[in-house]
Amino acid sequence: MDIRQFEASINKLFHNELLEDFDDDYGFTNKSNNSISTIGYSTNLSLETIERAAEGKADLMITHHDAWDFIYGLKEECMKKLKEYNISHFWIHGPLDYIPFGTCTSLMNVLGIDRTVQYSTFKNGEFPGIGEYNETLDFYTLVEKMNKKLNERVRVWRNNKKDVKRIGLLTGAGHSTNNIKYALEKGCDTYITGEATLYSIQYAQYVGINLIAGSHTFTEIFGVESLAKKLVDLNQQVKTIQLKEDHFELNQK
Numbered sequence: 001m002d003i004r005q006f007e008a009s010i011n012k013l014f015h016n017e018l019l020e021d022f023d024d025d026y027g028f029t030n031k032s033n034n035s036i037s038t039i040g041y042s043t044n045l046s047l048e049t050i051e052r053a054a055e056g057k058a059d060l061m062i063t064h065h066d067a068w069d070f071i072y073g074l075k076e077e078c079m080k081k082l083k084e085y086n087i088s089h090f091w092i093h094g095p096l097d098y099i100p101f102g103t104c105t106s107l108m109n110v111l112g113i114d115r116t117v118q119y120s121t122f123k124n125g126e127f128p129g130i131g132e133y134n135e136t137l138d139f140y141t142l143v144e145k146m147n148k149k150l151n152e153r154v155r156v157w158r159n160n161k162k163d164v165k166r167i168g169l170l171t172g173a174g175h176s177t178n179n180i181k182y183a184l185e186k187g188c189d190t191y192i193t194g195e196a197t198l199y200s201i202q203y204a205q206y207v208g209i210n211l212i213a214g215s216h217t218f219t220e221i222f223g224v225e226s227l228a229k230k231l232v233d234l235n236q237q238v239k240t241i242q243l244k245e246d247h248f249e250l251n252q253k
Contacts, residue, residue: 022094030189042243103223106127128170136163171219194219
């Protein structure tokens with residue numbers, strides 16, 4: 001596969017409306033080569049993931065996040081490393097959060113949620129995905145499932161005594177009280193996200209909805225993995241490798 005074919009695959013997989021709505025929230029940060037035989041994928045672009053891409057002989061990195069501008073100096077150092085190792089890099093943020101196969105739905109699938117009531121959307125604001133289990137599930141059984149699938153100890157606030165049936169979910173920084181309020185209004189007993197703040201914790205306690213927070217990185221990696229698999233389906237001569245990231249966001253004691 002070459003860069004042109006890769007771009008055609010992205011256009012095929014994502015709705016034109018999504019790409020237009022988020023036209024500044026995806027794209028190449030570096031094009032170092034045209035031929036792509038190995039794609040490395042991760043949630044974050046960092047010096048560590050670039051090193052792992054080089055070790056895996058990746059021609060192209062795909063990440064959910066570009067290097068954040070407010071991690072001062074990181075983007076410039078990443079660009080130097082990408083050029084040094086002759087690795088192209090493509091990131092896709094907003095479109096991957098709100099495509100049906102993206103970050104939220106992929107985490108729902110990993111957690112074995114049986115039915116997607118609605119996908120996560122962005123229309124004058126972000127809205128969580130809503131999913132249901134066919135049969136109720138013990139709350140701590142869900143917690144242990146998350147611990148196992150994310151390979152990290154998630155943070156938990158049990159705020160009602162119900163078994164889990166309907167879940168609101170927005171990966172990454174989906175901790176806005178607006179999002180939790182929306183999930184509550186849609187009949188959710190539990191809300192899952194990738195960060196938690198004082199406000200989200202207190203609001204969830206106040207309204208009596210369970211709150212589970214994994215890490216930003218590992219609630220979103222499954223969406224990037226889904227994208228990588230779809231690219232292989234379209235270009236079967238290409239292989240993918242996951243670029244392992246450390247579990248540094250949560251206290252693992």
